[in-house]
Amino acid sequence: DVVSRKGLPLNIGAAVGTAFYGGPDSQTYREVLKRQFNMVVCENEMKFENIQPLPGYFDFEKGDALLAFAAANGMKMRGHTLIWHQQNPLWLMQGSWTRETLLAVMREHIQTVMRHYRGRIAEWDVANECIDDGPGHGLRKTVWAEVIGPDYLDWAFRYAREADPDALLFYNDYGAEPENAKSDAVYRLVKGMKQRGVPIDGVGLQCHFHNDELGPAQLAAIAGNIKRFTELGLKVAVTELDIRIRKPAAARDYAVQAENYRQMIRLFRSNPDCSTFMMWGFSDRYSWIPQFFTDCDDALILDRNFEPKPAYAALRGELER
Numbered sequence: 631d632v633v634s635r636k637g638l639p640l641n642i643g644a645a646v647g648t649a650f651y652g653g654p655d656s657q658t659y660r661e662v663l664k665r666q667f668n669m670v671v672c673e674n675e676m677k678f679e680n681i682q683p684l685p686g687y688f689d690f691e692k693g694d695a696l697l698a699f700a701a702a703n704g705m706k707m708r709g710h711t712l713i714w715h716q717q718n719p720l721w722l723m724q725g726s727w728t729r730e731t732l733l734a735v736m737r738e739h740i741q742t743v744m745r746h747y748r749g750r751i752a753e754w755d756v757a758n759e760c761i762d763d764g765p766g767h768g769l770r771k772t773v774w775a776e777v778i779g780p781d782y783l784d785w786a787f788r789y790a791r792e793a794d795p796d797a798l799l800f801y802n803d804y805g806a807e808p809e810n811a812k813s814d815a816v817y818r819l820v821k822g823m824k825q826r827g828v829p830i831d832g833v834g835l836q837c838h839f840h841n842d843e844l845g846p847a848q849l850a851a852i853a854g855n856i857k858r859f860t861e862l863g864l865k866v867a868v869t870e871l872d873i874r875i876r877k878p879a880a881a882r883d884y885a886v887q888a889e890n891y892r893q894m895i896r897l898f899r900s901n902p903d904c905s906t907f908m909m910w911g912f913s914d915r916y917s918w919i920p921q922f923f924t925d926c927d928d929a930l931i932l933d934r935n936f937e938p939k940p941a942y943a944a945l946r947g948e949l950e951r
């Protein structure tokens with residue numbers, strides 16, 4: 631009864647949220663997590679505002695707790711995320727920085743966190759969502775880009791490699807899954823980094839999908855996109871998959887969702903440079919979806935009672951082939 635038996639040559643996992651740390655379901659949540667998966671990632675607890683809430687004050691408690699659980703159960707861990715424009719502390723957002731002082735902050739953050747976890751976190755999302763959604767898809771106008779300049783990402787990855795040479799370093803983004811204008815921009819970004827010798831190992835495709843958007847043409851466009859990234863010598867990870875359904879969900883929607891999960895894992899497994907497949911949670915009881923897309927829900931593979939949905943069976947069936 632496992633999606634990913636230990637020993638499967640793939641990392642299959644889920645984002646772990648507050649239920650892990652306490653509350654009425656904590657025990658069940660942990661049991662299901664260790665039975666079903668071989669990789670975990672913190673949904674929020676290792677983001678900048680949580681891990682360095684005050685300048686120079688680092689709080690590793692929650693990250694350490696998940697890592698200890700992972701290690702005790704033979705699971706790997708991803709790190710999410712070092713550099714982002716959201717979930718940053720006010721001291722960072724409101725500080726008056728120069729290029730030099732902000733580079734120093736970035737370096738200290740990346741290196742203190744990565745050295746703390748050195749050798750124990752397999753993959754890091756070094757940078758998250760740095761491409762703008764507007765026409766042109768330039769670099770997002772974040773504090774990092776505005777104060778440091780467009781080379782801030784190069785420095786982030788160099789600092790990261792220096793801090794933990796064994797961790798795989800990823801650029802992670804959403805909306806860049808199929809070949810489209812945004813993934814073209816991500817492609818240009820990471821290709822430039824490769825050409826400049828910047829130490830990047832992979833691209834993370836978040837994969838927050840709507841159940842109706844994954845037809846054959848879209849899946850082919852995702853496969854094509856994965857192929858071009860891997861042809862640059864990069865790994866591609868599915869980092870935050872969920873497939874939301876418009877409310878109220880009908881039986882047919884769950885069948886479509888199951889087929890979508892099946893197609894995603896199939897497409898992923900068809901490329902040898904893809905080895906990490908993460909979902910953004912595992913039970914519909916705990917998901918970011920209904921808060922952010924109020925007309926949707928039911929995006930994960932287990933229902934609110936941690937019971938398997940058709941999507942679970944589809945995923946498992948595909949993994950057992």
Ligand code: G3I
Binds near residue numbers: 716717836870918
């Ligand atoms: O911690 C506070 C808590 O103290 C407070 O009582 C409560 C009241 O609303 O809010 C809590 O913080 C919330 C936090 O999740 C923890 O639950 C924030 O309001 C809420 O905004 C935050 O949302 C997270 C979101 O990132 C923030 O952008 C989601 O849980 C998390 O799933 C989501 O994850 C992101 C990835 O990191 C990057 N890719 C997209 C993905 C989905 O948005």
